[in-house]
Amino acid sequence: MSRKPVILGFMGNRGSFPTEFAVEGAQATASVVRELLGNAVEYVDLGNVETYADAKRAAAKAQEHRAGVDGGGAIGVVCSMYNFSDENGIRDFLRLADLNVPVLIHTEPDVRGKGKMGQRGRRDGACGRFSATNALRHIGYPYTLTSKHCEAVDSVAFADDLRAFHATCVLASKFRRRGRGVRLGLVGSGPDDFQTVTTVSTELLGHLGLSTVGLELIALDRQMRNVSPSRLSSKKDEIREHFGAEEVPSASLDAIGRMGVVFDRFVEENDLDGIAVRCWTEMQKYQVGGEVGVMPCTCMSMLSERLLPAACETDIAGWMGMYMLQSASGLVPVLGDWNNMFDDERQEVDLFHCGVWAKSVMHPGSKITEHQILADVVGRENSWGAIDGDLKPGTCAFLRPCTNAREGKIFMYGGVGQVKEERIQTFGTRGRVYIPEIQGLFRYITDPRRAVEHHAALVVGTRRAIATTMKAVRDALPYINAQAGLNGSGLELVEYYEHNTVEQL
Numbered sequence: 277m278s279r280k281p282v283i284l285g286f287m288g289n290r291g292s293f294p295t296e297f298a299v300e301g302a303q304a305t306a307s308v309v310r311e312l313l314g315n316a317v318e319y320v321d322l323g324n325v326e327t328y329a330d331a332k333r334a335a336a337k338a339q340e341h342r343a344g345v346d347g348g349g350a351i352g353v354v355c356s357m358y359n360f361s362d363e364n365g366i367r368d369f370l371r372l373a374d375l376n377v378p379v380l381i382h383t384e385p386d387v388r389g390k391g392k393m394g395q396r397g398r399r400d401g402a403c404g405r406f407s408a409t410n411a412l413r414h415i416g417y418p419y420t421l422t423s424k425h426c427e428a429v430d431s432v433a434f435a436d437d438l439r440a441f442h443a444t445c446v447l448a449s450k451f452r453r454r455g456r457g458v459r460l461g462l463v464g465s466g467p468d469d470f471q472t473v474t475t476v477s478t479e480l481l482g483h484l485g486l487s488t489v490g491l492e493l494i495a496l497d498r499q500m501r502n503v504s505p506s507r508l509s510s511k512k513d514e515i516r517e518h519f520g521a522e523e524v525p526s527a528s529l530d531a532i533g534r535m536g537v538v539f540d541r542f543v544e545e546n547d548l549d550g551i552a553v554r555c556w557t558e559m560q561k562y563q564v565g566g567e568v569g570v571m572p573c574t575c576m577s578m579l580s581e582r583l584l585p586a587a588c589e590t591d592i593a594g595w596m597g598m599y600m601l602q603s604a605s606g607l608v609p610v611l612g613d614w615n616n617m618f619d620d621e622r623q624e625v626d627l628f629h630c631g632v633w634a635k636s637v638m639h640p641g642s643k644i645t646e647h648q649i650l651a652d653v654v655g656r657e658n659s660w661g662a663i664d665g666d667l668k669p670g671t672c673a674f675l676r677p678c679t680n681a682r683e684g685k686i687f688m689y690g691g692v693g694q695v696k697e698e699r700i701q702t703f704g705t706r707g708r709v710y711i712p713e714i715q716g717l718f719r720y721i722t723d724p725r726r727a728v729e730h731h732a733a734l735v736v737g738t739r740r741a742i743a744t745t746m747k748a749v750r751d752a753l754p755y756i757n758a759q760a761g762l763n764g765s766g767l768e769l770v771e772y773y774e775h776n777t778v779e780q781l
Contacts, residue, residue, distance in 0.1 A: 282341045283309060283445070285354040286322035286334050286369065288361025288408065297399060298324045301358030301384060304429045309354065312435055313442055317351070325365040335372035342375065343452065352377050352445035354438075356429070358384045360404035363411035370417050378448050378755050379419045380441045381408060382434065385426035402426050418754035420444060436744070443748030447604045448755040450485075457485030458599065461542055462590060463572075464493045464554025477679040480686055481596065483760045483769055488592070489546045491538075493558055499541075500534040500565025511536045518578060518635065519644050519663070528660035531566030532644075536575040538565075543584060550585040551576070552595045555632075556647075560654035569654060571647050571661030573632040580608060581634040587611050588632055588731075597675040597688070597733030604748040605673070607735040608634045610705070614718070614730060623714045624696070626706055627734060631662030633705040637736060638665035648703045667707025669697045670736040671778065673745050674709075676721075677770075678728045689720060689728065690749055691775030695736050709734075717775045743778040750774060 285305055287298040302321055309319045320341060322334040343349035353375065355366055370379065383401040402425060412419050420441055427434040450458055478488060512533040515521055521529050539551065553572050560569030576586030585602060587595035588611060598609035610633040616626035630649065635642055642665025651659040672695050677688040693711040700706045711717060721728045735745065753770050760769045 280316070280318045281351040281445070281449070282349055283313065283317045283319050283352050283354060283442070284322055284338055284341065284350050285309065285319060285356065287324045288355060288357040288359075288366055288404065289324040289326040289330075290360045290362045290404070291326060293359035293398070293400060295324070295359075297358040297384070301356055301429070305354060305356045305382075308429050308434070309438065312438055316442065325369050326362045327365060328368055331365050331368035331372055334369050338369075338373040338375060343449070350375050350377055351449045352441060353379045354382060354441070355379055355408070356382045356384065357401045357404050357408065358399060360400040361408060363404070363407040366408050367411040367415060367417075370412070371415060376452075376755075376759060378441065378445050378752070379412075379417070380422065380437070381405065381419050382422050382429070382437075383426045385428060418758050420751045436740075440744045440747040440751070443604045443744055444751040444755075447600060447748055447752040448759070450599070450603050451756045451759055452485060456547075457487055459546065459548045460486060460488050460592065460595060461491060461546060461548040461551040462488050462592070463491045463496060463539075463542070463551055464558070465590060477681040478592065480679045480681065480684065480769070481592065484686070484756060485759070486596070489548065491542050493554065493564055496535070496538060497564045499538045500531070503534045503537045507537045508533050511540075515574060515578070515644075518581075519574065519642070521644055524644050524660055525568075525657070527567045528570050528657070531568055531570040532574050532661050534565050535570065535572055536578065539572075539575050539579060543579070548584070549599060550587070550595060551579065552587040552590045552592055554590050555588050555630075556650060557654055560650060560658040563658065568660075569658030571630070571650070571659060573630060573647075573662045574644055575661075576632045577634050577663050580610070580632075581636060583608065585609055585611075586632065588629060591729070591731050593677045593679060593729070594731040594733060596677045600677075600749060601673060601675050601733050601735045601745065604752070605735050605737060605741060605745040607737050607741070607745075608637050609733050609735050610634070610637060610667070611731055611733050612705070612707075614721075614732060622710070623712060624708055624710050625714060626700060627667070627709050627732070628702075628704055628706045631664060631704045633663065633665065633667070635665070637668060638705065639668055639699075641665070642705075645703070663705055664703060665705050666699050667695050667705070668736060669695045671739045671742040671781065672709060672734050672736045673742045674732045674734045675749065676728055676732045678726070685771060686769055687726065687771040687773070689717070689773045689775060690746060691717065692742055692746060692778050692781060694781055712776055712780055720773060720775070739778055739781075746774070746777065
């Protein structure tokens with residue numbers, strides 16, 4: 277099996293239409309996929325599929341690339357239709373292959389001009405697309421459509437759709453129920469002051485493949501106190517190199533370093549995708565692991581930098597939003613409060629958190645500080661470790677999952693905005709975000725039928741990257757629902773509200 281994830285490709289075909297279109301199309305599709313995604317995936321051509329025998333042959337070849345217990349293998353299928361194509365062959369292939377991966381339906385357009393619409397020049401793929409999608413609906417197999425009904429394989433539109441489809445495949449592959457699934461470490465239980473972000477049904481999220489591993493604060497304390505001098509020295513050097521620590525008291529830096537060593541070991545030994553932490557106030561009040569209490573923000577920030585998202589206040593669903601955005605985009609996510617609004621018509625909100633965001637998402641000059649809010653509660657000497665910094669400007673995507681145990685559903689909202697260049701004169705990690713129709717978004721969030729928590733995950737990138745990310749999130753959900761075992765039941769585990777798109781910014 278290839279060490280790279282595999283994209284499988286096959287050409288629909290129908291003998292009463294020009295087969296040469298399918299043959300030439302196979303070469304064209306392979307060339308484009310390898311050019312656009314070649315560094316990220318291996319492309320495997322399954323050939324033309326028309327008859328049941330063709331479907332069996334292609335399915336057998338596809339099975340050679342079936343994902344193993346530890347992932348890998350096929351993560352998606354590109355079904356290209358360069359002529360009308362037999363929908364039965366497409367349907368039979370997907371049934372026999374039984375891969376349960378995303379499928380992109382691509383249809384090549386006809387060409388205008390003299391002689392192009394004769395018997396040997398017509399493609400009729402536009403019509404075949406209706407038949408193919410109808411056949412897949414009959415068997416309850418989800419699929420992804422290109423932006424246009426017909427797209428030339430060498431067009432910009434198809435290139436954009438292919439990139440988004442790859443992101444969809446990556447995201448959906450994270451939530452396969454077979455194999456490893458998604459692994460989250462929980463450091464402590466949720467803080468009493470914000471029970472809303474921790475009142476989450478792990479059973480419902482377990483349907484998406486999430487499993488959790490716990491590290492209680494008493495175990496954290498003991499492990500921190502047993503960190504070897506050499507490991508501590510190495511971690512402190514890493515912190516100094518990453519953030520600088522000139523202002524941090526020696527005892528506080530020791531405690532932060534010890535915590536970082538334990539977090540790293542916790543992640544490595546349990547093969548975790550990230551952590552969610554009970555970040556206050558027990559760590560500070562009871563001086564967990566050292567002579568003084570500290571905030572875990574520095575250690576969490578450095579984990580997020582390594583694409584191991586770290587969520588505050590043991591917010592499991594918020595962490596899931598971070599992980600989904602990261603998986604779809606490859607960008608470093610943050611988790612923050614929709615925190616401050618002003619009595620004007622600018623449609624802006626300040627995203628804020630005490631100080632846990634990754635260095636790379638902030639302007640130069642971010643640094644380790646004391647936690648200004650908790651310093652008055654636990655003492656300044658026990659509050660070091662928070663990060664101070666401003667979010668870099670750019671187009672952003674936000675996402676928030678939420679569980680409803682009463683109805684047995686997970687619902688989530690998402691959308692896009694613009695992080696402003698404007699610096700906010702305050703403390704912690706923060707950014708000012710413009711969101712069109714923000715009042716409507718917040719009405720949705722606070723509506724009594726939903727009443728979603730105050731945290732949201734966010735990534736910042738280029739306009740194209742964010743458009744691709746949000747399309748991937750939207751397109752991945754039918755596959756995630758199907759993998760949760762609800763396919764054909766008429767039920768959805770995950771419902772999604774998309775507030776807006778990049779085109780509306």
